Amino acid sequence: MIKGYLELFTxxxxxxxxxxxxxxxxxxxxxxxxxxxxxxxxxxxxxxxxVLHVAKIPPSMVxxxxxxxxxxxxxxxxxxxxxxxxxxxxxxxxxxxFYYDFDKKERRPGNRxxxxxxxxxxxxxxxxxxxxxxxxxxxxxxxxxSIEALSLLIQHTSRPGTVYPYFSEQFPYIARIGELxxxxxxxxxxxxxxxxxxLRMCNRAARFMMKKVEYGLSCGxxxxxxxxxxxxxxxxxxxxxxxxxxxxxxxxxxxxxxxxVLRGSVCSGVLDMRTGxxxxxxxxxxxxxxxxxxxxxxxxxxxxxxxxxxxxxDAKLPGLQAAYEKTFKAMAIAAFTGxxxxxxxxxxxxxxxxxxxxxxxxxxxxxxxxxxSQGIKVNDETIGxxxxxxxxxxxxxxxxxxxxxxxxFRRALWSSNLxxxxxxxxxxxxxxxxxxxxxxxxEEFKNILSQYTPPAVEKSVVRAIDKVVxxxxxxxxxxxx
Numbered sequence: 291m292i293k294g295y296l297e298l299f300t301x302x303x304x305x306x307x308x309x310x311x312x313x314x315x316x317x318x319x320x321x322x323x324x325x326x327x328x329x330x331x332x333x334x335x336x337x338x339x340x341v342l343h344v345a346k347i348p349p350s351m352v353x354x355x356x357x358x359x360x361x362x363x364x365x366x367x368x369x370x371x372x373x374x375x376x377x378x379x380x381x382x383x384x385x386x387x388f389y390y391d392f393d394k395k396e397r398r399p400g401n402r403x404x405x406x407x408x409x410x411x412x413x414x415x416x417x418x419x420x421x422x423x424x425x426x427x428x429x430x431x432x433x434x435x436s437i438e439a440l441s442l443l444i445q446h447t448s449r450p451g452t453v454y455p456y457f458s459e460q461f462p463y464i465a466r467i468g469e470l471x472x473x474x475x476x477x478x479x480x481x482x483x484x485x486x487x488x489l490r491m492c493n494r495a496a497r498f499m500m501k502k503v504e505y506g507l508s509c510g511x512x513x514x515x516x517x518x519x520x521x522x523x524x525x526x527x528x529x530x531x532x533x534x535x536x537x538x539x540x541x542x543x544x545x546x547x548x549x550x551v552l553r554g555s556v557c558s559g560v561l562d563m564r565t566g567x568x569x570x571x572x573x574x575x576x577x578x579x580x581x582x583x584x585x586x587x588x589x590x591x592x593x594x595x596x597x598x599x600x601x602x603x604d605a606k607l608p609g610l611q612a613a614y615e616k617t618f619k620a621m622a623i624a625a626f627t628g629x630x631x632x633x634x635x636x637x638x639x640x641x642x643x644x645x646x647x648x649x650x651x652x653x654x655x656x657x658x659x660x661x662x663s664q665g666i667k668v669n670d671e672t673i674g675x676x677x678x679x680x681x682x683x684x685x686x687x688x689x690x691x692x693x694x695x696x697x698x699f700r701r702a703l704w705s706s707n708l709x710x711x712x713x714x715x716x717x718x719x720x721x722x723x724x725x726x727x728x729x730x731x732x733e734e735f736k737n738i739l740s741q742y743t744p745p746a747v748e749k750s751v752v753r754a755i756d757k758v759v760x761x762x763x764x765x766x767x768x769x770x771x
Contacts (some may be wrong), residue, residue: 292368292662292663292664292665293368293369294366294368295366295368295625295626295627295628296331296625296626297584297588297626298577298580298581298584298626299581299584299585299588300750304585304588304589307526307530307533307585308585308589310530311352311530311533311534311537312349312352313583313719314489314530314531314536315347315349315352315537315538316346316347316348316349316533317346318346318489318534319336319337319344319345319346319489319492319538320344320345320347320485320489320491320534320535320538320542321342321343321344321489321490321544322343322344322345322490322491322496323343323490323491323492323493323496324491324493324496324497324500325340325343326496326500327491327496327499327500327542327545327546328340328343328345330343330542330545330546331345331347331403331541331542331545333545334351334541334544334545335348335350335351336348336351336541336545336588338771339426340525343499345427345538345541345542345713347537347538347541349489351432351541351543352537355537355540355541355544355552355592356589357762358552358590358591359552359592359593360590360591361590362591363591363593364586364587364591364592365592365628366627366628366629367628367629367630368628368629368630368663369398372664373440373630373631373660373663373664374664375660376477377653377656377657377660378416378418378419379415379419379633379635379649379652379653379673380412380415380416380419380420380421380422380635381408381409381411381415381421381422381424381635381636381649382419382422382424382450382635383422383423383424383452383453383454383480384422384423384424384425384601384635384636384641384644385423385424385426385453385454385635386400386401386424386425386426386637386641386642386643386644387399387400387425387426387428387511387736388400388639388642388643388644389401389404389408389425389643389644389645390607390608390638390643390644390645390647390648390727392529392608392645392647392732392735393732396493397606397632397643398428398714399428400426400427400428400644401427401428401429401666402429402430403429405423405424405425405426405427405439405442406425406442406446406448408425408644408646409421409442409443409446409447409648409738410446410447410739410742411735411738411742412424412447413446413447413448413449413740413743414738414739414740414741414742415738415743415746417449419449420449420450420451420452421442421443421447421449421450421451422443422450422451422452422453423436423439423443423451423452423453423454424636424644425644426439427439427611431763431766432456432457433457433460433766433767434460434759434762434763434766434767435456435761436453436454436455436456436464437453437455437463437464437467437758437759437762438759439453440464440467441467441752441755441756441758441759444467444471444747444751444752444753445745446744446745446748447745448746450471450478450637452478452479452480452481453478453480454480454481455479455480455481455498456494457494457498458497458498458500458501459498459766460492460762460766461479461501461505463758463759463762463766464479464495465479465505465762466480466758467755467758470751470754470755470758471755475505476505476506476507479502479505479507481498481502481511482509482510482511482553482555483495483496483498483499483509483510483511483512483514483539484511484512484513484514485511485513485514485535485536485538486527487513487514487515487516487520487521487531487532487535487539487541488515488520488531489531489534489535490545491538491539491542496542499539499542499543499546500546501652503543503546503547503550508550508551508553509543509550510545510553510554510555511535511536511539511540511552511553511554511555512555512556512557512597513531513535513536513539513554513555513556513557513558513582514532514556514557514558514559514597515528515530515531515532515535515558515559515576515578516559516561516568517558517559517561517574517575518560518561518563520562521558521566522713523560523561525574525577525578525581526581528558528560528578529578529581529582529585532556532558532578532582533585533586533590535584536554536556536580536582536586536594537590539554540552552593553593553594553595554586554593554594554595555584555594555595555596555597555599556578556579556582556594556595556596557570557579557596557598557602558570558575558578558579558582558599559575559640560572560574560575560578561751568640568760569604569640570598570602570603570604570640570641570729571602571603571604571615571616571618571619572604576618576619576622576623579596579623580622580623580626580627581598582594583595583596583626583627584626584627587627588604595627595629596627597624598634598637598641599619599620599623599632599633599634600615600616600617600618600619600620600623600632600633600634600652601616601634601635601636601637601641601652602624602637602640602641603615603616603619603634603639603640604639604640605638605639606638606639606643607638607645608638608645608647608648608651608728608731609683609724609728610724610771612638612651613650613651615656616633616634616652616655617633617655617659620632620633620634620656620659621659624659624663630660630663631656631659631660631662632659632660632664632680633652633655633656633659634648634649634652635649635652636648636649636650636652638770641707646735647728647731647732647735650708650731650734650735651708651727651731654688654706654707654708654709657704657706658704658706671697671698672695672698672702676694677692677694677695680692705732707734708727708730708731708734710723710726710727711725713750
């Protein structure tokens with residue numbers, strides 16, 4: 291197994307970054323658009339300006355939070371467990387607003403039929419993983435969309451995962467569905483909050499945090515500062531904003547739940563000054579993400595990861611650019627954070643587009659990276675001294691027909707389902723290989739879909755869940771129409 295990880299900063303670098311973080315939290319603070327949370331922060335020790343809705347976090351508060359985090363310090367994933375077994379990718383919680391239809395060559399807003407098809411795909415793709423909401427049904431009112439999505443998950447897979455409630459008002463309905471399906475009201479409740487850069491927590495996020503605490507759930511704090519737009523254009527400046535937002539969010543969480551488990555994530559970007567579009571896969575963006583993770587790991591107790599992993603790519607269609615950017619991100623994250631190498635789960639265009647073909651390509655490339663991260667096993671069987679003596683210089687025997695090869699080739703060699711390993715044929719044929727890889731992925735997608743089997747769900751449960759969805763429509767949509 292490959293061990294260790296790389297580092298960006300010297301001790302002096304860390305000292306200067308830390309000083310800047312404490313200064314910003316103390317003298318600038320956070321704009322919290324929720325009076326209840328401001329009041330809680332005030333009781334917790336923050337300096338509150340109710341007119342400006344600003345909470346300034348004194349160094350003593352930050353130090354106490356860091357002290358608590360250091361009691362359970364972060365350890366690199368590669369030091370905790372080995373990357374053993376088969377590499378697994380399922381249809382996870384993505385909530386992309388657009389879907390890419392390869393057959394029609396069409397990018398379209400996600401809809402009910404697309405979501406149902408992706409649930410079927412996830413159910414047949416990987417039988418050991420839950421199936422979550424990969425697409426948003428954009429034709430539905432966002433106030434009830436996740437509630438309907440959960441109903442579809444339960445009806446179309448025996449392994450329903452999670453949906454993402456955007457509003458705290460959705461929690462009671464999702465909790466009721468959890469009780470109906472599994473006698474567990476928190477079974478389907480998920481999601482953390484993301485700060486709004488620079489240095490803001492909107493009312494929706496604040497209410498979301500308080501509702502998660504009310505249900506006894508953990509609540510991660512994420513940050514997405516964009517260099518040149520919502521953060522300084524420099525990487526170090528971006529890191530300061532991101533770190534302050536996570537620490538400030540942690541302070542807010544601690545103010546309403548003193549024993550809260552603190553987790554964070556970062557998915558920073560850089561503004562392309564030519565196009566005005568943010569990029570989340572540029573080298574600078576990766577340095578910023580890794581820098582925030584390292585700052586927390588080395589000074590603040592850790593437990594901060596790169597949000598979305600390698601999934602946020604600038605590529606807008608499945609293909610070479612997506613493979614390049616996702617592989618670069620996956621390997622950079624693993625190298626500097628100590629996690630195992632993982633590809634994404636089918637997202638494109640900075641998380642806005644979901645493609646099942648891209649998911650299959652991510653799975654295929656991920657298997658190769660997973661194999662690489664396992665390193666080299668050294669034992670009697672892998673050294674193969676006996677077979678080396680048998681074959682000698684190859685004049686009378688070959689390794690190809692030795693029992694040692696038969697016993698070990700499946701474990702020792704990675705075989706891609708999509709990449710071409712054949713000999714040269716012609717210029718035209720080789721140029722067409724990329725297209726053929728997409729066609730092959732599309733065939734695999736259709737083959738997996740054909741293996742879907744509907745789950746056996748009690749009709750009484752489905753009717754009860756439908757009743758909850760209907761009530762949500764009346765209470766969340768019609769009431770505020």
